[in-house]
Amino acid sequence: xxxxxxxxxxxxxxxxxxxxxxxxxxxxxxxxxxxxxxxxxxxxxxxxxxxxxxxxxxxxxxxxxxxxxxxxxxxxxxxxxxxxxxxxxxxxxxxxxxxxxxxxxxxxxxxxxxxxxxxx
Amino acid sequence: xxxxxxxxxxxxxxxxxxxxxxxxxxxxxxxxxxxxxxxxxxxxxxxxxxxxxxxxxxxxxxxxxxxxxxxxxxxxxxxxxxxxxxxxxxxxxxxxxxxxxxxxxxxxxxxx
Numbered sequence: 001x002x003x004x005x006x007x008x009x010x011x012x013x014x015x016x017x018x019x020x021x022x023x024x025x026x027x028x029x030x031x032x033x034x035x036x037x038x039x040x041x042x043x044x045x046x047x048x049x050x051x052x053x054x055x056x057x058x059x060x061x062x063x064x065x066x067x068x069x070x071x072x073x074x075x076x077x078x079x080x081x082x083x084x085x086x087x088x089x090x091x092x093x094x095x096x097x098x099x100x101x102x103x104x105x106x107x108x109x110x111x112x113x114x115x116x117x118x119x120x
Numbered sequence: 121x122x123x124x125x126x127x128x129x130x131x132x133x134x135x136x137x138x139x140x141x142x143x144x145x146x147x148x149x150x151x152x153x154x155x156x157x158x159x160x161x162x163x164x165x166x167x168x169x170x171x172x173x174x175x176x177x178x179x180x181x182x183x184x185x186x187x188x189x190x191x192x193x194x195x196x197x198x199x200x201x202x203x204x205x206x207x208x209x210x211x212x213x214x215x216x217x218x219x220x221x222x223x224x225x226x227x228x229x230x231x232x
Contacts, residue, residue: 004163006163040224042124042224043222045220092163098151098218108166108169109166109220111163111164111165111166112163116161
């Protein structure tokens with residue numbers, strides 16, 4: 001497989017359930033990202049991992065818990081979600097995250113096809 | 121605050137009718153501007169990166185240009201398969217440095 005793969009593609013869960021989203025990249029990248037995409041809104045960055053270390057938590061509620069066991073895999077653990085959490089969750093990867101490194105060139109992020117999450 | 125605004129929100133074209141999409145940005149310093157294409161039920165697909173004012177890049181019927189305040193995505197003689205949502209994102213040198221700031225996108229529909 002190549003690129004960024006996300007599973008499951010669709011998920012329906014109740015507010016009291018616990019589930020996890022999985023992302024795997026086969027691009028040899030060292031940075032991975034979680035984004036939330038809601039209708040009529042721009043993509044919202046949630047978390048950033050660079051070389052397995054979390055470098056960004058964009059004020060995300062604690063009911064979302066990321067995990068990055070290695071540079072190829074990223075998880076988003078979900079518990080006690082709210083109806084407003086229904087959205088498309090996108091994973092992305094890039095060679096590395098560039099924060100604070102003005103000497104490094106720009107590198108595009110490559111996205112998976114997302115998990116469509118519906119909270120009942 | 122770093123900001124990206126895309127216009128129009130939606131654009132309907134006839135096949136062969138050329139047009140342009142706009143991406144206006146406000147950043148403390150631009151590290152790069154990115155264009156993506158997103159089809160329904162899919163993730164964004166990378167198209168172009170532009171780094172400095174005056175730069176242009178082309179791919180098939182698409183041409184992206186950059187000034188100090190905005191970027192245009194020109195679509196020449198579009199085909200129905202060009203129908204998609206086009207997303208613009210900027211990467212800044214300060215504030216949100218390193219992170220991509222996205223616009224809301226322009227939904228393009230090309231009718232045969």
